[in-house]
Amino acid sequence: MRLLLFTALCGLMDAARSFAPERGLGGQTSGVTLAGGFLLLTAFLGGSIFRDLGLPRLTGYLATGILVGPYALELVSAEMTLRLRLFNGIAISLIALTAGAEIDLRAMRPLFRTIGWITLVAVVGAMAALGGAAFLLRERLGFLTGLPPEQAALVALTLGVAMAAQSPAVVVALRDELLAEGPVTRTVLGVVVISDLAVILLFTLASSVTKSAMGLHEPEASGLIRQLLWEIFGSLLIGVVAGALISVYLRLVDAGTSLTVVLVGFLVAEVGDRVLLDPLLVALGAGVFVRNVTSYGERLLGEIQAASMPIYVIFFALAGAAVHLDVLLPLALPISLLLAVRGAALVGGTHIAGRLAGAPAAVRRYAGFGLLPQAGLALALAMLFVRTFPSLGPEAAALVFGVVAVNEMVAPVLYRYALLRSGEQNRGAAPAPSSH
Amino acid sequence: MLIAWPASSQILGPPDRDFVGPPSPEALDFVGPPSPLPEPPPQIAPQFPVPNVPLLDQELEDLLGRANKEYLIPSPETVIKSIFGFVALLALAAVAGHPRVGEVERKLRIGHLATTGLPFVLLGLIASQPKVGVLAPGVLLEVAPLLTLGLGWVGFSIGYRFNAQLMENLPQGAGSVVGLMTGVPFVAVGVAASLLMLFWEDGAVSGELLRDAAMLGVAGAMTARSSPFLWRDGGLDAEDLERMGKIVQLERIVGILGLMLVAAYFRPAGATVAWQLPPTAWLFLTLGIGVAVGGVVYAVLSTSRSDAESLVLLLGSVSFAAGMAHYLRLSAISVCFLVGIVLANGPGRWKVAAENVATRLERPLYFLFLLIAGAVWRPDDGRGWALMALFVLVRLAGKRFAAGLIARQGDYEHVSKERQWLTYAPAGAISIAVVISAQNLYGGPRISWIVTAVIVGSILNEILLQALMRRRRAEAA
Numbered sequence: 001m002r003l004l005l006f007t008a009l010c011g012l013m014d015a016a017r018s019f020a021p022e023r024g025l026g027g028q029t030s031g032v033t034l035a036g037g038f039l040l041l042t043a044f045l046g047g048s049i050f051r052d053l054g055l056p057r058l059t060g061y062l063a064t065g066i067l068v069g070p071y072a073l074e075l076v077s078a079e080m081t082l083r084l085r086l087f088n089g090i091a092i093s094l095i096a097l098t099a100g101a102e103i104d105l106r107a108m109r110p111l112f113r114t115i116g117w118i119t120l121v122a123v124v125g126a127m128a129a130l131g132g133a134a135f136l137l138r139e140r141l142g143f144l145t146g147l148p149p150e151q152a153a154l155v156a157l158t159l160g161v162a163m164a165a166q167s168p169a170v171v172v173a174l175r176d177e178l179l180a181e182g183p184v185t186r187t188v189l190g191v192v193v194i195s196d197l198a199v200i201l202l203f204t205l206a207s208s209v210t211k212s213a214m215g216l217h218e219p220e221a222s223g224l225i226r227q228l229l230w231e232i233f234g235s236l237l238i239g240v241v242a243g244a245l246i247s248v249y250l251r252l253v254d255a256g257t258s259l260t261v262v263l264v265g266f267l268v269a270e271v272g273d274r275v276l277l278d279p280l281l282v283a284l285g286a287g288v289f290v291r292n293v294t295s296y297g298e299r300l301l302g303e304i305q306a307a308s309m310p311i312y313v314i315f316f317a318l319a320g321a322a323v324h325l326d327v328l329l330p331l332a333l334p335i336s337l338l339l340a341v342r343g344a345a346l347v348g349g350t351h352i353a354g355r356l357a358g359a360p361a362a363v364r365r366y367a368g369f370g371l372l373p374q375a376g377l378a379l380a381l382a383m384l385f386v387r388t389f390p391s392l393g394p395e396a397a398a399l400v401f402g403v404v405a406v407n408e409m410v411a412p413v414l415y416r417y418a419l420l421r422s423g424e425q426n427r428g429a430a431p432a433p434s435s436h
Numbered sequence: 437m438l439i440a441w442p443a444s445s446q447i448l449g450p451p452d453r454d455f456v457g458p459p460s461p462e463a464l465d466f467v468g469p470p471s472p473l474p475e476p477p478p479q480i481a482p483q484f485p486v487p488n489v490p491l492l493d494q495e496l497e498d499l500l501g502r503a504n505k506e507y508l509i510p511s512p513e514t515v516i517k518s519i520f521g522f523v524a525l526l527a528l529a530a531v532a533g534h535p536r537v538g539e540v541e542r543k544l545r546i547g548h549l550a551t552t553g554l555p556f557v558l559l560g561l562i563a564s565q566p567k568v569g570v571l572a573p574g575v576l577l578e579v580a581p582l583l584t585l586g587l588g589w590v591g592f593s594i595g596y597r598f599n600a601q602l603m604e605n606l607p608q609g610a611g612s613v614v615g616l617m618t619g620v621p622f623v624a625v626g627v628a629a630s631l632l633m634l635f636w637e638d639g640a641v642s643g644e645l646l647r648d649a650a651m652l653g654v655a656g657a658m659t660a661r662s663s664p665f666l667w668r669d670g671g672l673d674a675e676d677l678e679r680m681g682k683i684v685q686l687e688r689i690v691g692i693l694g695l696m697l698v699a700a701y702f703r704p705a706g707a708t709v710a711w712q713l714p715p716t717a718w719l720f721l722t723l724g725i726g727v728a729v730g731g732v733v734y735a736v737l738s739t740s741r742s743d744a745e746s747l748v749l750l751l752g753s754v755s756f757a758a759g760m761a762h763y764l765r766l767s768a769i770s771v772c773f774l775v776g777i778v779l780a781n782g783p784g785r786w787k788v789a790a791e792n793v794a795t796r797l798e799r800p801l802y803f804l805f806l807l808i809a810g811a812v813w814r815p816d817d818g819r820g821w822a823l824m825a826l827f828v829l830v831r832l833a834g835k836r837f838a839a840g841l842i843a844r845q846g847d848y849e850h851v852s853k854e855r856q857w858l859t860y861a862p863a864g865a866i867s868i869a870v871v872i873s874a875q876n877l878y879g880g881p882r883i884s885w886i887v888t889a890v891i892v893g894s895i896l897n898e899i900l901l902q903a904l905m906r907r908r909r910a911e912a913a
Contacts, residue, residue, distance in 0.1 A: 002739060008732050009756075016760045019711050032581040033588075034759025040752030041736055048739065083581075259530065263523050270519050274512045310748045 035080035043317035065320020089269030091315035100287020122349030131160025170373035182424035188370030239285020258307035335402040369418035372411035521570030533800030560810020571811035588758025591769035595776020609848030624834035626653030647702035660864025696770040726774025746786035820888030
């Protein structure tokens with residue numbers, strides 16, 4: 001039935017798209033509303049079909065995006081996805097707000113040691129391993145062959161940092177989907193949030209050093225440091241202020257706050273970016289503040305959950321629609337090798353770190369799989385890499401996008417499997433939405 | 437008027453550029469280099485009766501020729517101000533749309549257009565000033581998809597409330613009441629507005645002029661849903677009010693059919709569209725799309741497992757239906773109205789949740805529409821005021837004439853009781869939706885005149901009605 005409806009919707013969309021040439025009326029605002037509704041419906045159906053097959057719903061959202069997107073059926077054009085980008089910003093803010101509101105520092109204190117070791121050994125180790133692998137593969141990577149070895153090593157290291165990024169979005173979405181709760185779930189969430197912070201910092205540092213080594217334009221060192229400090233500490237500070245305002249609002253208003261939460265996500269995404277703050281850190285700071293300083297953490301989670309479903313569906317479908325299928329095949333071998341290195345470094349590193357920290361067996365065995373999924377941040381860093389080093393050409397972009405795309409599709413399935421094996425599913429309660 | 441009105445402020449077409457400055461890496465196309473901006477569409481001279489299709493690049497060129505660059509490509513500070521301002525306006529619309537505010541309006545026996553609505557028109561007007569810059573043309577371009585969704589939601593809400601039972605227990609003669617009370621003002625306002633606009637445009641008949649006059653006629657034919665409540669002191673009992681409510685509901689449906697006709701018979705053509713069909717075929721296509729999308733949406737909604745899922749699907753469905761209608765240059769209100777009818781007349785456990793959301797969103801949406809209407813309003817243009825005077829007078833005369841015809845016919849037994857209501861009932865929120873629909877679908881310089889005519893005219897009409905009611909109350913006392 002769902003497959004039939006999916007096909008019927010695709011048929012209607014195809015009929016509508018035939019009305020106007022892409023460069024005529026077709027590429028205009030009406031396309032945004034049409035594509036938004038179409039992605040929401042088809043991705044939802046795709047997610048339901050995947051759920052029935054025992055796969056994560058969000059993999060269904062991504063697969064739907066790939067299928068109907070500009071690089072497969074072309075029912076949603078590249079212009080339409082570009083115009084729907086507003087959802088990405090809101091979704092990333094809401095994801096970070098959720099991740100922050102999940103971090104109960106008191107409850108997580110016993111996990112700090114494990115989280116620290118995993119971040120150091122698995123995440124930073126994966127960055128080094130991926131950088132090293134890319135450097136060793138330089139003969140097969142055209143964009144590195146022409147560079148002197150030291151420059152090639154720095155570019156490879158920057159790539160390694162970008163490719164090591166994880167996805168709090170997928171971790172949160174799968175936890176909600178399976179109602180998972182336990183040491184594996186909590187450790188993974190803590191690691192992906194902390195390591196996102198580390199990835200942002202290290203990527204900024206690595207790309208700055210690489211740009212200098214390659215003789216690309218770079219601001220003065222003092223300016224760069226000021227900018228970095230503002231981006232990190234300014235974001236966290238503004239996040240705390242935002243968290244305080246959210247708490248006051250939640251105390252004063254007891255109905256219809258879901259829409260307000262979306263507006264907060266919109267403000268953080270749109271304004272934060274324009275004042276050189278990191279929207280991810282702002283929202284994270286706000287979430288951590290609300291959870292740990294006030295008593296509205298659960299309420300905030302409930303409000304986000306009530307409002308975020310359509311935004312997440314479109315966000316993941318858009319992420320799928322943006323996957324360039326055409327560039328994956330020529331780079332299949334290096335991408336496969338890098339995927340293997342990343343997987344081994346994260347899963348193996350987590351195991352070693354777990355041992356060092358004395359973590360429970362389930363954490364040692366399964367937490368590494370939670371570090372595999374990639375989505376928002378990894379894609380954003382991949383995009384940033386392309387923009388920072390345009391001279392490296394489309395092959396460099398294709399390599400990063402290829403790794404991210406495969407992880408987008410496959411890793412959620414693996415993490416879901418790991419959560420089921422760890423026995424943590426159905427142990428948590430869904431955050432209670434507002435009574436109104 | 438001391439304020440300098442931007443000549444471009446009437447434009448609300450589709451955006452082809454980001455008004456909010458360069459996009460962030462996260463905000464860009466995630467995987468792969470960003471797509472190049474679309475090339476300008478081929479510029480085809482419209483043929484009669486082809487209306488002026490809003491092609492963004494042409495509009496931007498026009499804008500660049502008429503407005504200063506900062507106004508069009510704003511600085512980050514301006515953008516941030518716009519974002520905060522727009523969010524604040526949205527929040528105000530949400531607060532004013534709260535059911536409790538509606539209850540207060542009903543208690544005070546005032547329609548929301550003249551009370552809560554008027555400040556929104558003024559706010560929109562102020563927010564569109566270059567010095568304020570919150571609802572700058574770029575912002576209006578950017579929120580155009582939201583308007584399409586909003587219009588679709590309004591159409592859906594009306595269709596969703598229209599179930600087959602409405603047609604039962606209608607008083608005898610109600611059909612001719614609705615036909616005359618909508619048909620006569622439609623023709624009268626449409627013809628009078630055409631003549632006046634023809635006079636201003638040196639007698640040059642164009643499809644666009646006729647289309648805009650027809651839209652004004654549709655707006656003039658409508659009656660406010662709250663108007664029976666305004667009449668509570670007019671010696672009418674609850675049964676009378678219920679009957680009047682049904683007539684208003686039927687009038688709204690006729691208005692939506694009018695929009696359907698206008699969209700079908702005044703269409704773009706040329707190389708910018710691939711489907712070249714005769715207008716009547718577009719009428720059938722509108723009906724077909726509404727019913728087909730409604731059927732698919734109904735089936736999709738029946739797969740949902742919770743209220744939250746139903747609401748996601750409902751939102752997606754209205755967005756899909758409205759987007760498809762607008763993509764095909766049809767009326768989003770009409771197509772979504774049909775979708776609403778299909779959904780309303782079948783069973784489904786999601787229906788209560790859908791009804792609640794449809795009702796909850798309707799008022800805030802109208803306030804958002806009023807904000808946009810205020811932003812495109814140019815009160816310094818005397819032609820708008822002249823059209824407003826014509827609109828009010830001709831509409832009243834048309835309604836009065838139609839009420840007289842109904843009385844003469846004699847097949848509607850309640851006419852003696854309701855004659856004044858039929859004559860003086862103000863145009864309501866659906867008329868605003870008609871204006872916004874014209875703005876969203878067609879754009880063009882006459883929109884500002886239509887805004888003045890419909891919105892200010894409706895407020896005047898309501899003031900007139902209040903004065904009449906006060907006199908009646910005094911006489912009764």
